[in-house]
Amino acid sequence: MSDTTQPPFSVLFVDDEEISRNHFARAIRADYRVHVAQGADEAIDVLARHGAEIAVLVTDFRMPGRDGDDLLRQVAHEYPQIVRILVTAYADKDMLLQTVNTGDVFRILEKPLRADKVREALQLAIARYAERETxxxxxxxxxxxxxxxxxxxxxxxxxxxxxxxxxxxxxxxxxxxxxxxxxxxxxxxxxxxxxxxxxxxxxxxxxxxxxxxxxxxxxxxxxxxxxxxxxxxxxxxxxxxxxxxxxxxxxxxxxxxxxxxxxxxxxxxxxxxxxxxxxxxxxxxxxxxxxxxxxxxxxxxxxxxxxxxxxxxxxxxxxxxxxxxxxxxxxxxxxxxxxxxxxxxxxxxxxxxxxxxxxxxxxxxxxxxxxx
Structure with a gap:
């Protein structure tokens, strides 16, 4: 796809499971540019190169090394314009209150991800990003x-x-x-x-x-x-x-x-x-x-x-x-x-x-x- 026909907004998806990254990219790449990372450190490297074009960060909560909470905190500080979405399993729900309060999470998506729910959340997140840009x-x-x-x-x-x-x-x-x-x-x-x-x-x-x-x-x-x-x-x-x-x-x-x-x-x-x-x-x-x-x-x-x-x-x-x-x-x-x-x-x-x-x-x- 050429630069002139690519969608105007980019989404960064972070998950340590390759199958999840591939599934997410296939589900939304018709509507958004997609960047993927398998962990928090790699996500920060992607942002260093493409942060100006990325509108939404979607990250898994439980990952080896630095978890999603840590990544959200850093992104909230260094890239405040990016709208942040957290992906979590049901068992993590008791741990989410502090993450939501400190990470400024826009939405929480439950695993397993459903394509319709992801598209709906991204549509709302992009609207929030556009509002901030305005x-x-x-x-x-x-x-x-x-x-x-x-x-x-x-x-x-x-x-x-x-x-x-x-x-x-x-x-x-x-x-x-x-x-x-x-x-x-x-x-x-x-x-x-x-x-x-x-x-x-x-x-x-x-x-x-x-x-x-x-x-x-x-x-x-x-x-x-x-x-x-x-x-x-x-x-x-x-x-x-x-x-x-x-x-x-x-x-x-x-x-x-x-x-x-x-x-x-x-x-x-x-x-x-x-x-x-x-x-x-x-x-x-x-x-x-x-x-x-x-x-x-x-x-x-x-x-x-x-x-x-x-x-x-x-x-x-x-x-x-x-x-x-x-x-x-x-x-x-x-x-x-x-x-x-x-x-x-x-x-x-x-x-x-x-x-x-x-x-x-x-x-x-x-x-x-x-x-x-």
Whole structure:
């Protein structure tokens, strides 16, 4: 069987009897990849090579040398993501309570094993494994969001500090009408940066409070969060400076539901909008087009007519800490965080850019068949 047609999950079966190992492998190999081991030490060797792909461990209780209890303890410590099933004979039942409590056993199967019972237990175990993987992805997304938030707040907070120091120096100096204008401009810049920070914090709080690592906002609230709604909310709350809001046009070619972590998506949108506005700062006729496109892979696109990005920088933006805004305090981590957040739920970012003509950043979302 080729790698492209093999079942997606692997099961490790541990038993000192060869006939039991062969029987188990024949019973389930049509549905799962099967690894076998004749004892605890061999099982640990198998896990060292294939632990990343193994979803379920099924082990006999009584084996020569280290028994199933000892193996379960070690696997629970070193491979906590693996769901563990214990196989035992009736005579062992009085010894199982401690094993269940300390080994975090998901199910207990009695000997002799019946194929239907094994398949049923494995189906439930795989569902538990998938649930844990989904939770881990959400925790990863939350961790990435924390880093993203820290990055996004760093620059505006540093700007606020700089402007505040400038105001302090100007106030201490002799009165000058021009200096008064500078003080007013600095105060407005501080307000805009502070509003941006508050917007990010509010959105992040909504992510933590409503999602809670258990459900998406759409699932928890029973309401669908559509892409156009996220964009409208962003444009209502973003701290635009001067005529920036007038640069923006929204083109809805097909709306769609953002089914996973919409508040994290809102943070990505805010960061991309901030980048686009900075790219348009010195353009004579700035234009920013936000496109919403439904399809097999729904997309939100941001098209600006800024100066564009050099090919050597564009090729590295999603992997390396490079930036086109070093003079404004940027340090290149924003696009990396945005891409990681999108990847955490099966999406991705794409960047197309022509120097002197503009840049298009595309947020691609998983289609119905590819969602978590």
């Amino acid at each position: 939770r881990q992805q959400r925790l990863l997304a939350m961790s990435e969001t924390l880093g993203f938030l820290a990055h996004e707040l760093n620059t505006p907070l540093a700007a606020i500090s700089l402007f505040a120091r400038s105001v302090e120096n100007d106030v201490a100096a002799d009165y000058d009408p021009e200096r008064q204008k500078d003080i007013g401009a600095a105060a407005r810049a501080m307000l805009n940066n502070a509003q941006f920070c508050l917007t990010l914090l509010s959105s992040f709080w909504a992510t933590v409070h409503k999602s809670g690592g258990q459900q998406s906002v759409a699932e928890a609230g029973g309401r669908e969060v559509r892409a156009t709604r996220l964009i409208a909310s962003l444009l209502d709350t973003y701290p635009f400076a001067g005529a920036q809001r007038d640069w923006i046009e929204v083109d809805v070619q097909g709306d769609f539901v953002v089914r996973t972590m919409p508040n994290c998506v809102a943070l990505v949108l805010s960061s991309l909008l901030s980048n686009a506005l900075r790219a348009l700062a010195d353009v004579d006729a700035p234009s920013l087009r936000l496109e919403v496109v439904d399809g097999s892979e729904p997309e939100i696109r941001m098209r600006d007519n800024g100066g564009g990005i050099a090919p050597e920088i564009r090729a590295r933006l999603l992997q390396d800490p490079v930036t086109t805004h070093a003079g404004n305090g940027g340090h290149g981590m924003g696009m990396i965080f945005c891409n990681r957040i999108m990847q955490s739920f099966g999406g991705r970012l794409g960047i197309e850019s022509t120097p002197g003509e503009g840049t298009t950043v595309t947020m691609s979302f998983p289609g119905p068949r590819n969602r978590l």
